[in-house]
Amino acid sequence: MTDGAAIGLPPIRHNDYSPLRPAALGAWEPSLPVSVVVPAHGGQHRLDLVLAALSAQTYPDHLLEVIVVDDGSEPPLRLPEIAPPDTRIVTAPSGGWGPAHAVNAGAAVAGGAVLQRLDSDMVVCREHIEALARWHHLCDHVVAIGAKKFIEEPPVTPAGVHEAVRGGSLADAFDLSAALPSSTEETIARLDGLKASRNPYHVCTGPTVSMRREVFHAVGGLDPAVPRGEDTEFAYRLAQHGVVFVPDMAAEAVHLGLPAQRLAPERAVRLVAPYLAHRVPLRRDLRKDPGRRWLVPYVEVVFHVDGAGLEQVREAVGAALSGSVGDVVVTLVAPWPEPSAERRPALGDPAFELRLMREHFSHDDRVRLAARVSATPAPIPFRYTGPVSVPPAPRTLERMIDAVQRDRLGMLVADLAGGRTATLERTEALGRARLLGATGATAVAASVEATHGLRRAQRAEFWPAGQAGQRQGAGQGRTVPGPEQERPAPKTPGRPGPGKGEAERRAPTGPAPRKPRTLLSRIRSALLQN
Structure with missing residues (x-):
């Protein structure tokens, strides 16, 4: 390895490569082909x-x-x-x-x-x-x-x-x-x-x-x-x-x-736009169509569901997919039983609940089933991990992403009741940690803190009182400024302007609808709004 850590240099924070001091041209001996x-x-x-x-x-x-x-x-x-x-x-x-x-x-x-x-x-x-x-x-x-x-x-x-x-x-x-x-x-x-x-x-x-x-x-x-x-x-x-x-x-x-x-300026821009819209989620200005699904989602939401009941998981998945951030994919992590042609007791199956979950979500391309969490969700730029028992509120993902973008954080940890946490990770920070050789949750968090920053917050900042259980139509959400502006995200929502480039501004999401009174009506509402 020849990275900064290996030669005793301080970690490079964000893209500030000041710790790297290259030799003057003509005053060094190359060795790399x-x-x-x-x-x-x-x-x-x-x-x-x-x-x-x-x-x-x-x-x-x-x-x-x-x-x-x-x-x-x-x-x-x-x-x-x-x-x-x-x-x-x-x-x-x-x-x-x-x-x-x-x-x-x-x-x-x-x-x-x-x-x-x-x-x-x-x-x-x-x-x-x-x-x-x-x-x-x-x-x-x-x-x-x-x-x-x-x-x-x-x-x-x-x-x-x-x-x-x-x-x-x-x-x-x-x-x-x-x-x-x-x-x-x-x-x-x-x-x-x-x-x-x-x-x-x-x-x-x-x-x-x-x-x-x-x-x-x-x-x-x-x-x-x-x-x-x-x-x-x-x-x-x-x-x-x-x-x-x-x-x-x-x-x-x-x-x-x-x-x-x-x-041919107009045609050049038009040719690029749809390809980048699908593949570069940070181009929020190109994802203005409500209800659309894109090749690369904006956020991966991870729930560990082993031991959870189907109804609880359905509610958590519905919450993640019906919030103010629309381009979301949900990953359900569990020791999923493999399909088998062998005879087994249907009602007495030890994996009964997991088999029900797998069948319930297996035909929805917004829900993935995995045996373990990947080291990085790349090319998805953000990953949220939280307990299935505390689903995201309608604007939880939006608020957490805004905080991470505003403060240029690599990781944001919200403390929940009972020692539980919900974490939003920036993929590029996880990637940097891997490149620096960090393995294991503790080492990765320490590396992310050194290169991109880590902050702990209270639940109330992202689950405002009175919003639990409310659902909001699946739009594309507000976005924050992109690289042309290179400035912090606005604290209040605004309608996207006609400016070019990666203008990561979000359209207003509007008031949340009234909370449905039954689980079935909540699920039906979420499906209709998608």
Whole structure:
């Protein structure tokens, strides 16, 4: 391990990577092999320029391999005369297409300890690979982000680019005075290099980004089903894994051509929106449709139900699914009996109650049955765990999430009667604890407290007096500001405005309906409101 804890550094709190002190460029000795994966579809001349710049890097040749993934180019791509010594072209496997598919194919055959994605229209400066790789020598859960500017492609040759980069200046090959700055760099500067960012994944765009190879594979690589915005979706999963995002502006690059958002801004936004809505729950601005179900829920609610009765569990599940936060999944944990064709006494079955529960919930895709709690609910961003005997009130989940978001907590523990507790955990904090080697509930809680913060609270803060048993229609709930705003959540609900980005604001939930008088009517009410 080379993480901060292993080399005696204090834990990195949130995304404040200040404890990491990288060596000056040219003043250290690299040891980690780097695999540069370049997805490409056509554009032979641009690829030639990219490889010419890579052939002039300060990172040692014997630690650098370049894998160009030809994603269905016609004619097929070829290796140019000027390229790093260990460069090869592989063909993306059939059955898929697009940048995500190509990057995954390259990562599958890469041998380096560090994976560097570089698009086939990104011409990098001489120290680009070195600048990003130095962070991975300090910490094994860093995602390093390079800088970029957009330019119109000039009439340059690979030999001219190679000479300019080897001489130490991209300006000798490109007119940087006419370059268009990246909006992500403005966000990075405004948020102190992302050290003050609440959601740093949002600016982790794909054209130049690097990470340890095991981190890439641990989160499952990129999602080929996402045709655009796949880098943002991937970065969201990296965030839930617990990584630290580090932008390094010394890793300069020029992007050949203007960004697609400038060429067709409306269509670009519309293309991304539905894919991110399903896969990035923190994009509350994209989940405004009441009653919808999404691919990745916002909250996992966990109940341990061994020894509980069916009616009690039904009430708890109904409470979780009918509150003011609508995109919820419930996990029921118990030693569930396996289905069997063997004859058994139906009425005298020792697992009678659990068999009834399993059948009652087995056809509802919002309810999962599990034998144990997973170490992390990723990619779901929050997990609530509480006693089945104390169901959440209509706004319990909403209030707890608001508190966690407002105070940037990793864990919130509400003390209930009789020594019981209800806990809301932030998934990225659990992921960080795992990356730091914490195992067991006590060690995980201590790690979460050190990196993200932990607070204990009283029941009344989240179960207001007079609300027990009330039910509320299953809406999407209020949301809090996203990374564009990077500010604490409002304390009062407000209607979402038309602003762009991850505006995590919530719509008013309205007054709770009158409490039904019978259990059957409460269940019927909850079902009708879903």
